[in-house]
Amino acid sequence: MIKKPQLEVEVGRIRMKNPVMTASGTFGYGEEFSPFIDLDKLGAMVLKGITLKPKMGNPPPRIIETPSGMLNAIGLQNVGLEVLVEEKLPYLNKFTTPIIINISGDTIEEYIELARRLDEVSQDKKIAGLEINISCPNVKQGGMAWGTDPQSTYQVVNEIRKVTSLPLITKLSPNVTDIRVIAQAAEEAGADVISLINTVVGMAIDINSRQPKLANIKGGLSGPAVKPVALWLVWQVFQTVNIPIIGMGGIMDAQDAIEFMIAGARVISIGTANLVNPQATIDIIEGIEKYLIDNKVKDINELVGSLKV
Amino acid sequence: MILNINARILSKKEVAPDVFLISLLAPLIAQQAIPGQFIHIKCSKDNYPLLRRPLSIHRMDKDKGEIFILFQVVGEGTKLLAQRAVGDDLNIIGPIGNGFNIYPKSQKIMIVGGGIGVAPLIALAEKSVAEDKEVRVLIGASKREMVIGEELFKSLGANVDISTEDGSYKYKGLVTDLLKEVIQVWPPDQIFTCGPKAILRKIADIASSISINCQVSLEERMGCGIGACLGCVCKIKIKEKEKNNKVEYNYKRVCVDGPVFKASEVIWDD
Ligand SMILES: Cc1cc2nc3c(=O)[nH]c(=O)nc-3n(C[C@H](O)[C@H](O)[C@H](O)COP(=O)(O)O)c2cc1C
Ligand code: FES
Numbered sequence: 001m002i003k004k005p006q007l008e009v010e011v012g013r014i015r016m017k018n019p020v021m022t023a024s025g026t027f028g029y030g031e032e033f034s035p036f037i038d039l040d041k042l043g044a045m046v047l048k049g050i051t052l053k054p055k056m057g058n059p060p061p062r063i064i065e066t067p068s069g070m071l072n073a074i075g076l077q078n079v080g081l082e083v084l085v086e087e088k089l090p091y092l093n094k095f096t097t098p099i100i101i102n103i104s105g106d107t108i109e110e111y112i113e114l115a116r117r118l119d120e121v122s123q124d125k126k127i128a129g130l131e132i133n134i135s136c137p138n139v140k141q142g143g144m145a146w147g148t149d150p151q152s153t154y155q156v157v158n159e160i161r162k163v164t165s166l167p168l169i170t171k172l173s174p175n176v177t178d179i180r181v182i183a184q185a186a187e188e189a190g191a192d193v194i195s196l197i198n199t200v201v202g203m204a205i206d207i208n209s210r211q212p213k214l215a216n217i218k219g220g221l222s223g224p225a226v227k228p229v230a231l232w233l234v235w236q237v238f239q240t241v242n243i244p245i246i247g248m249g250g251i252m253d254a255q256d257a258i259e260f261m262i263a264g265a266r267v268i269s270i271g272t273a274n275l276v277n278p279q280a281t282i283d284i285i286e287g288i289e290k291y292l293i294d295n296k297v298k299d300i301n302e303l304v305g306s307l308k309v
Numbered sequence: 310m311i312l313n314i315n316a317r318i319l320s321k322k323e324v325a326p327d328v329f330l331i332s333l334l335a336p337l338i339a340q341q342a343i344p345g346q347f348i349h350i351k352c353s354k355d356n357y358p359l360l361r362r363p364l365s366i367h368r369m370d371k372d373k374g375e376i377f378i379l380f381q382v383v384g385e386g387t388k389l390l391a392q393r394a395v396g397d398d399l400n401i402i403g404p405i406g407n408g409f410n411i412y413p414k415s416q417k418i419m420i421v422g423g424g425i426g427v428a429p430l431i432a433l434a435e436k437s438v439a440e441d442k443e444v445r446v447l448i449g450a451s452k453r454e455m456v457i458g459e460e461l462f463k464s465l466g467a468n469v470d471i472s473t474e475d476g477s478y479k480y481k482g483l484v485t486d487l488l489k490e491v492i493q494v495w496p497p498d499q500i501f502t503c504g505p506k507a508i509l510r511k512i513a514d515i516a517s518s519i520s521i522n523c524q525v526s527l528e529e530r531m532g533c534g535i536g537a538c539l540g541c542v543c544k545i546k547i548k549e550k551e552k553n554n555k556v557e558y559n560y561k562r563v564c565v566d567g568p569v570f571k572a573s574e575v576i577w578d579d
Contacts, residue, residue, distance in 0.1 A: 028537030035311045035535075048539075057560055063532050063540035065360050070532065077539045077560060224356050252356060275532040276351070276359060278313055278402065 005292035006299040007285075009043070011244045011266050012167040012192030014098050014128045016043035019261065019300055020285045023248050023271030024049050024102035024131060024171075025074065029088040030095075036278035041285065043267060044098040047088070049133050051103075052110050052117075054080035059215040064204050069225030069250070070272060071202055073216035076104055081117060089125045098128030100169065112159050119164035130166050132157060132191075135173030135198035147173040147198075150185035157189035169246065172196040172237070174226075179233050180240040187241045194237055195246035195269065197230045223272040224250045231263050238264025238305050252280070254287020264305040311405060311535065312337055315398040319375060321391075325457055327382040328425065329391045330367070336374030338403050342366050344432035345526055345569045348378070348403030349534035352386040352393075362386040363531050363564070365429035365503070366404060379428040379457070405534055406568045409433050409501050409524055411440060418442045419497035420467070421512055423449045423484055423504020427458040429526055431465075433501055438465050445495060446470070449484025449508065453477040485511040497521060506577070513572035523572035529563040536565035543567070544576035 007018040021044040027033060030045050039045065057077025064071045079088070084101070092099050101118055105111035115130060134147030134156055146152050157170055170186035172179060174197040183194050199220025204213040212218075230249025238245055247265025250272070251257050257268045273280035292300060316333040324330050338348065349361045367379040382388050393399060411418065411433075418437045422430045427448055437444045444467040450456040452475045462469045472480040472487040480487050485508060488500075496519070502512050503526040516523030532540035542560035558576050561567065 026533075026538060028533075028535075032533070032535050032537040036313050048537075057539060057542070059544075060542050060560075061530055062542065063530050063538070065358055065530075068357055068359060070360060072532070072538070072540060074539050077542070223359055272359070275534075275538055276356070276361065277400075278533070278535065 003298075005289060005297060006301075007289060009267055009300060011246065012129065012169065014044065014100070014167050016098060016267060017041070018043045018285050019267035019288070020257070020281050021100075021246065021267055021269045022046055022274060022281060023269040024133065026271040026274045029084070030092050031088070033274070033278055037282050039095045039097055042097045042281055044100055044128065045092070046100040046102050046131055046269065047084070048078055049076050049102045049104045050078050050081055050084050050114070051076060051105065052081050052114055054078065054083065061213065061215055064213045064219070066202070066204055066221065067225060069221050069223035071204055071214060071219035071221055072199070073214045073219035075216065081114060085121050085125065089121070089127075093126045099126060100129045100131050101127055102131040102133050102171070104133045108156060108159060111156055112163055115160040116163040119166055122166055127166060129169055129192075130160070130164065131169040131171050131195060132160060133171050133198070135171050147171075147182060148176050150181045153182050154185040154189045157186050157191050161190035167192045169193040169195050171198055173198050174229055174233055174249075175201050180236055183237045183241050187243050191243060193244050193246060194241060195248065196237060197226065197233055197249045200226050200229060222250070224252055226250045227256060231259060234260055234265050235263040235307065251284070252276070254284050254291060257284050257288055258291055258303065261300070261303040262305070262307050264307070266301075266304050310341070311402065313400070313402045314338070316401050318393055318395050318397045318399055321393075321395055324379070325455055328379070328455075328457060329382070330377060330379050331390075332375050332377050333399060333401070334374060335376050335401065338401075339369040339371050339374050339376050342369045342376065342404040343408040344436050345408035345429050346404040346406045347429075347568060348376070348401045349405060349531065350390065351400040352390040358385045358389070360386075360532060361402070361534060362390070363405075363534055365526070366432060367428045368432050368435065379425070381425040402534060405564060407566070409526070409569050411437055411442070412499060412522070415498035416443060417495065417497040418444045419447070419488075419492070419495075419500045420444065421447045421449070421484060421488055421500060421502040421504070422458065423502070423508040424451070424455065425457065426502070426504025426526075429503055430501065431458055431461050434462055434465050434467050438467065444468070445491070445497065447472070447484050447487055447491065449487070449504070451475065484508065485515065488512060488515055492519065499524070502526070509572070510577040513575065513577065516572055524569050525572045525575065526568050527563050527570060527575070528568070531564055534564045536562055543570070544578065545570060546574045546576060548574070
């Protein structure tokens with residue numbers, strides 16, 4: 001009989017049954033996927049980006065398909081902290097899967113207030129960690145502006161670090177000149193984990209009307225089209241920091257996921273693939289397990305950063 | 310309950326130029342679907358095109374466990390779908406959405422379809438007839454060969470009028486002009502419509518001018534189709550807040566909050 005490989009991983013004090021998480025914004029508040037998958041089987045769930053107050057988001061059209069990918073300009077439409085805590089978390093707390101809250105703010109004070117409130121909430125509700133979104137390309141203020149400069153990255157992460165003891169994940173933007181300096185700034189500021197990539201800024205044009213296809217003009221590119229970019233950035237960050245990495249960007253199947261782990265990702269997130277196949281996460285967990293068995297790898301952690309160059 | 314299944318393609322027919330009718334074996338979806346709901350279809354076998362395409366459920370045959378889709382080839386997704394072979398399995402998610410709401414007290418039901426917008430309206434006509442309503446159907450098309458569903462609606466016992474923009478068949482003009490004439494002599498209790506946005510908007514205006522309940526089935530580009538990504542929104546009025554004539558609105562998801570909305574709640578600004 002074949003012994004089952006070891007799939008458990010630990011990222012910044014967050015223990016996961018397996019290395020497959022969901023990427024923020026592509027998995028709603030989890031509940032939307034419960035008709036399709038057993039949420040208890042996931043490594044972790046990252047919820048739609050939350051802000052202190054509810055946010056309306058951008059006008060439609062908000063998404064457009066591009067070759068092997070999609071552009072989105074949702075604009076962080078979300079229910080706001082209060083509703084998240086009162087209406088969404090109680091449902092999610094029925095599961096054993098760690099819940100990670102993705103946070104965004106227009107100002108540094110908003111980030112701090114969100115983190116402080118969530119730290120309080122974590123006294124009686126299960127929150128496994130916070131993912132600081134300093135890389136959203138679709139909001140006017142804040143968002144990506146924080147994550148494209150090492151000083152402001154340091155400042156946001158450092159201020160949040162002061163108000164919470166929850167594990168902190170810093171989510172990086174690919175839209176920078178040198179991602180290594182940003183990753184370093186996040187690590188020095190006290191981040192426990194780095195996640196990357198958020199979407200790549202882009203646009204699409206209708207040649208008949210000569211108008212942008214997205215009402216917001218620009219949007220964030222995701223899906224298979226961004227995978228090579230994401231892989232390269234994960235590999236670069238892996239060589240730069242000592243904290244674990246959550247890799248994402250265009251992962252559609254187990255093979256893609258394994259590539260990210262070889263490049264240095266301790267765990268991986270599934271984004272756009274959830275929109276295409278609501279069972280993608282489960283298929284990928286099974287595929288990774290099969291790969292480990294076929295290649296006689298006993299422990300998933302052996303893969304991480306095992307790239308031979 | 311919403312399902313994610315592989316459904317066998319049972320038949321395929323080109324019913325008008327570039328318009329296809331496909332039947333699928335999907336007993337569990339056929340059983341629970343209501344008129345106005347849709348299925349979210351993976352048209353390709355690989356990742357190009359990447360996203361699914363939402364298509365209305367055109368009809369369902371609960372006894373045979375079949376559902377039908379009726380669609381026009383308009384882009385990559387629908388092109389691939391039209392090329393899929395009988396016997397193939399098609400991955401679909403459904404049934405999704407709220408569907409049309411026929412009020413029990415309504416006697417006269419007016420159904421208006423623009424172009425391929427007739428797709429979900431056949432199932433609706435079927436249900437209305439089954440509930441003993443008087444059903445009148447208006448079909449609008451660009452020209453004669455693009456008139457879809459005439460025989461089907463008639464076979465259900467509905468009274469059918471047709472308009473073509475070029476006048477090649479029956480009434481010459483827009484289906485909205487035809488509607489204005491017909492409601493003079495036959496004021497309905499409810500109007501149901503699906504089609505291009507410009508037509509829906511005009512029908513919404515006509516309905517509101519005579520205070521008739523009107524329900525429109527909206528289309529928007531979709532990602533997940535299950536309410537998670539917020540990619541498919543439209544502007545819906547917040548009823549309580551119409552202060553200082555400034556209408557306040559929310560973004561609602563067409564996939565799960567719709568696709569059917571009360572015409573009076575929709576903000577038509579583009
Ligand atoms: C529709 C959509 C909404 C997203 N919303 C968020 C968000 O709220 N917060 C965030 O940090 N990232 C958000 N992202 C980015 C994803 O989490 C992920 O970083 C990116 O899509 C790359 O992964 P993928 O190619 O697997 O989708 C969103 C992506 C998509 C497609
Ligand atoms: S398509 Fe994702 S919410 Fe409607």
